[in-house]
Amino acid sequence: MPLSVGCTACPGRARDNKTGSWRVFRPTFKHSKCTKCGICSLICPEGCIEVGADEYYYPNLVYCKGCGLCAQECPAEDIEMEQEAK
Amino acid sequence: MVERDIELLECGHRACAGCGLAMAARLMLKAVGKDVIIVSATGCMEVFSTPYPETAWKVPWIHSLFENAAGVGSGIEASLRRQGRSEKVVIIGGDGATFDIGIQCISGAFERGHDITYICYDNEAYMNTGIQRSGATPYDASTTTSPAGKHSFGNTRPKKDLPAIMAAHGSPYVATATIAFPMDMMKKIERAVATKGPCYVQVHSPCATGWGFESDQTMTIGKLAVESGLWVNFEMVNGEVTRVKKVVRKPVEEYLITQKRFRHLFRPVRQEEEIAKIQAYADRNAEKFSLDIKQQKK
Amino acid sequence: MRQIIEGSHAVAEAVRLSRPQVIAAYPITPQTHIVERLAEMVADGELNGEYITVESEFSALSACLGASAAGSRVYSATTSQGLALMFEVCFNVAGMRLPILMTIANRSLSAPLSIWNDQQDSISLRDSGWLQFYAEDNQEAMDLHFIAYRVMEDHRILLPAFVCFDGFILTHTYEPVDVPTQDEIDTYLPAFTPYQKLDAQNPLSFGMYATPEYYMEFRYMIDQAMQRSKDVIGKAGREFGEQFGRDYSSLVEEYRMEDAETAVVAMGSVCGTIKDSIDEMRKKGKRVGLLKIRTYRPFPIEEVKKSLQSASTVAVMDKNISLGSRGAVGLEVKDALFGSDISIYDYIVGLGGRDIRKKDVAAIVDLAEKGEGNLFYGLHEEVL
Numbered sequence: 001m002p003l004s005v006g007c008t009a010c011p012g013r014a015r016d017n018k019t020g021s022w023r024v025f026r027p028t029f030k031h032s033k034c035t036k037c038g039i040c041s042l043i044c045p046e047g048c049i050e051v052g053a054d055e056y057y058y059p060n061l062v063y064c065k066g067c068g069l070c071a072q073e074c075p076a077e078d079i080e081m082e083q084e085a086k
Numbered sequence: 087m088v089e090r091d092i093e094l095l096e097c098g099h100r101a102c103a104g105c106g107l108a109m110a111a112r113l114m115l116k117a118v119g120k121d122v123i124i125v126s127a128t129g130c131m132e133v134f135s136t137p138y139p140e141t142a143w144k145v146p147w148i149h150s151l152f153e154n155a156a157g158v159g160s161g162i163e164a165s166l167r168r169q170g171r172s173e174k175v176v177i178i179g180g181d182g183a184t185f186d187i188g189i190q191c192i193s194g195a196f197e198r199g200h201d202i203t204y205i206c207y208d209n210e211a212y213m214n215t216g217i218q219r220s221g222a223t224p225y226d227a228s229t230t231t232s233p234a235g236k237h238s239f240g241n242t243r244p245k246k247d248l249p250a251i252m253a254a255h256g257s258p259y260v261a262t263a264t265i266a267f268p269m270d271m272m273k274k275i276e277r278a279v280a281t282k283g284p285c286y287v288q289v290h291s292p293c294a295t296g297w298g299f300e301s302d303q304t305m306t307i308g309k310l311a312v313e314s315g316l317w318v319n320f321e322m323v324n325g326e327v328t329r330v331k332k333v334v335r336k337p338v339e340e341y342l343i344t345q346k347r348f349r350h351l352f353r354p355v356r357q358e359e360e361i362a363k364i365q366a367y368a369d370r371n372a373e374k375f376s377l378d379i380k381q382q383k384k
Numbered sequence: 385m386r387q388i389i390e391g392s393h394a395v396a397e398a399v400r401l402s403r404p405q406v407i408a409a410y411p412i413t414p415q416t417h418i419v420e421r422l423a424e425m426v427a428d429g430e431l432n433g434e435y436i437t438v439e440s441e442f443s444a445l446s447a448c449l450g451a452s453a454a455g456s457r458v459y460s461a462t463t464s465q466g467l468a469l470m471f472e473v474c475f476n477v478a479g480m481r482l483p484i485l486m487t488i489a490n491r492s493l494s495a496p497l498s499i500w501n502d503q504q505d506s507i508s509l510r511d512s513g514w515l516q517f518y519a520e521d522n523q524e525a526m527d528l529h530f531i532a533y534r535v536m537e538d539h540r541i542l543l544p545a546f547v548c549f550d551g552f553i554l555t556h557t558y559e560p561v562d563v564p565t566q567d568e569i570d571t572y573l574p575a576f577t578p579y580q581k582l583d584a585q586n587p588l589s590f591g592m593y594a595t596p597e598y599y600m601e602f603r604y605m606i607d608q609a610m611q612r613s614k615d616v617i618g619k620a621g622r623e624f625g626e627q628f629g630r631d632y633s634s635l636v637e638e639y640r641m642e643d644a645e646t647a648v649v650a651m652g653s654v655c656g657t658i659k660d661s662i663d664e665m666r667k668k669g670k671r672v673g674l675l676k677i678r679t680y681r682p683f684p685i686e687e688v689k690k691s692l693q694s695a696s697t698v699a700v701m702d703k704n705i706s707l708g709s710r711g712a713v714g715l716e717v718k719d720a721l722f723g724s725d726i727s728i729y730d731y732i733v734g735l736g737g738r739d740i741r742k743k744d745v746a747a748i749v750d751l752a753e754k755g756e757g758n759l760f761y762g763l764h765e766e767v768l
């Protein structure tokens with residue numbers, strides 16, 4: 001691919017960098033106590049928590065870095081962090 | 087209008103896990119929307135989001151240097167005005183870019199009255215180059231250029247009062263916010279962008295790596311900063327403080343103890359005098375901004 | 385229309401006729417008359433653009449960078465300390481491939497402080513990726529602005545440019561100049577069409593960083609654009625000549641070089657003095673000529689080689705010094721003539737406004753012919 005003039009780029013390519021590989025702990029969304037408030041998705045620094053057709057929230061593990069903020073901030077305590085299996 | 091569902095920062099950026107300013111970037115974009123041109127100063131936010139060709143920005147974005155974002159933004163604003171275009175110009179700089187090296191450019195841009203919004207994401211040191219102190223580093227914080235040592239408790243100066251300096255430029259809207267209160271932060275940015283003229287918003291953005299805390303504590307620590315009175319959330323309209331977030335104050339040590347940068351104040355021995363000095367800063371803030379919620383005697 | 389005006393005002397006219405949409409500049413002697421005149425033009429509505437009264441040269445060029453990236457034709461002017469303050473932005477502008485035009489009213493650099501002319505300021509930015517044109521007189525200074533805009537904005541080039549003319553010697557001198565009409569310039573110089581711009585409709589990221597995997601390629605691309613610009617400058621200069629009768633199709637200009645045994649090489653206003661001196665020397669039977677370098681970046685290595693190949697002695701007059709080495713033009717001429725048996729000498733002249741008179745040129749030619757060179761010319765005895 002030819003390089004752009006002046007080192008510019010169109011949106012989209014950040015997604016090539018799959019940051020899920022950084023993860024040590026994995027968030028598990030139980031969807032039992034969840035009230036669908038969406039706080040997790042609002043504050044996730046990766047913006048990788050998506051809402052499903054059932055209106056529950058799901059982390060995209062391709063990008064989730066496992067920071068644990070969603071679990072920490074979930075008012076319903078529905079999310080648990082678990083060590084990634086090696 | 088703040089659009090919570092709009093996602094203008096792409097996944098795959100390289101911020102540390104739990105980074106407060108990655109959160110800040112996402113939230114501010116939700117507040118400003120798509121009709122914007124973002125100017126970034128050199129720093130963590132620029133670096134984690136734009137190694138060629140993997141940009142994380144879905145809105146037009148430009149980075150030139152560390153200290154000239156306000157100058158670049160001035161030129162963009164003038165150009166858009168001349169072309170009759172509608173995009174808003176939002177300039178984003180770290181505390182180093184804003185408090186220190188870029189302050190001349192910012193002062194010039196504000197004095198000239200460009201229709202711009204300047205957002206300082208304040209993580210209280212030069213993080214991108216390895217946690218060196220800045221004019222925004224709080225008193226006694228240990229950084230790599232203000233290390234605590236046998237003859238030092240860390241940074242020897244309190245944080246520069248930049249909001250006051252920006253207000254003194256005649257800015258119509260100056261506000262402080264924190265990622266720990268996302269809705270408040272987004273509303274303030276939305277208001278700044280909607281206000282004509284040069285507006286300034288300073289966003290407290292805790293940094294797990296630089297301050298030394300676990301990545302899931304970013305919001306907790308942000309809230310503690312406000313609750314301790316060390317960070318004050320307020321709005322200034324035409325130089326007058328119009329709104330302050332009042333708190334039931336907690337002692338500053340509850341905030342300090344959460345972070346490695348203040349560890350030397352507690353270990354190996356508790357430094358009462360130093361903690362008292364920091365408490366005095368919070369008390370002064372409380373007095374100046376009438377921070378305290380008076381609790382009713384039962 | 386032929387007018388007798390000050391050099392700075394001639395340049396301001398050229399800028400007005402080029403229809404910049406954004407101007408950002410900061411005053412500094414001897415550039416001030418240019419920007420004052422432009423501010424007047426904007427105030428009177430003669431120039432339909434934004435004039436940003438920045439707080440420094442650093443912000444001036446930063447604002448130009450932003451405005452150019454947003455899609456406007458932009459202009460700035462500076463000199464000396466102002467240009468030095470822009471150093472970081474200069475490299476950045478070129479790397480981002482933004483076609484920004486800046487007039488340099490050449491002046492020496494401090495310390496010691498001096499407001500007078502030499503070319504140390506722009507020469508010190510030679511590696512920054514800006515095209516560099518040097519004018520001999522005010523007409524040429526004016527014309528080079530139109531040519532520079534044409535070349536820079538060509539999508540094969542996309543590089544910024546300095547049009548340099550000597551401080552005080554030209555900026556503050558009244559000379560007759562032919563000022564083109566707006567219609568003529570509109571024909572010669574089409575409206576700016578940005579190659580890419582900041583635009584919410586088509587969001588691009590500008591100014592990303594390059595890892596070691598890409599950095600060299602981007603630098604190579606800038607250098608390639610510089611190389612390509614030689615032809616583009618030639619064509620723009622030729623077409624200018626066809627329309628206005630003043631031909632700039634070559635990156636150099638030869639004066640009485642046909643049978644010259646000794647060739648003087650120089651840039652800028654001193655070329656006028658050199659030409660007069662050559663006329664006098666020729667009358668005395670000396671076979672002397674001048675090779676004037678109009679485009680220092682890109683450096684016209686082929687033209688220099690071709691022009692100087694039949695001379696036996698070359699005397700380069702440099703109004704700059706790479707301290708610890710030699711004059712910048714001299715070094716490049718030596719590079720161009722590498723492998724030939726031509727004797728090439730460099731003379732550091734005119735620093736900090738020291739006058740260069742016809743007799744100095746003659747003396748330098750004599751020195752070169754005697755084989756004495758690579759020296760500061762005309763120093764006070766006591767420092768020697």
Ligand SMILES: Cc1ncc(C[n+]2csc(CCOP(=O)(O)OP(=O)(O)O)c2C)c(N)n1
Pocket residue numbers: 128129130131152153179180181182183184209210211212213214215220
């Ligand atoms: C002129 C200049 N000096 C120094 C640097 C090195 N540098 C790059 S980013 C940075 C610190 C940025 O600090 P801040 O603005 O607080 O942003 P952060 O990295 O904390 O997000 C420094 C010192 C530079 N890029 N340019």
Ligand code: SF4
Pocket residue numbers: 027043044045046047048049059060063064065066067068069070071104
């Ligand atoms: S663990 Fe962190 S990165 Fe992963 S989904 Fe939760 S908030 Fe997002």
Ligand code: SF4
Pocket residue numbers: 100101102103104105106107108130134209213214292293294295296
């Ligand atoms: S160093 Fe701090 S501010 Fe920089 S990316 Fe990491 S967490 Fe964010």
Ligand SMILES: [Mg+2]
Pocket residue numbers: 180181182207208209210211212213
């Ligand atoms: Mg910082």
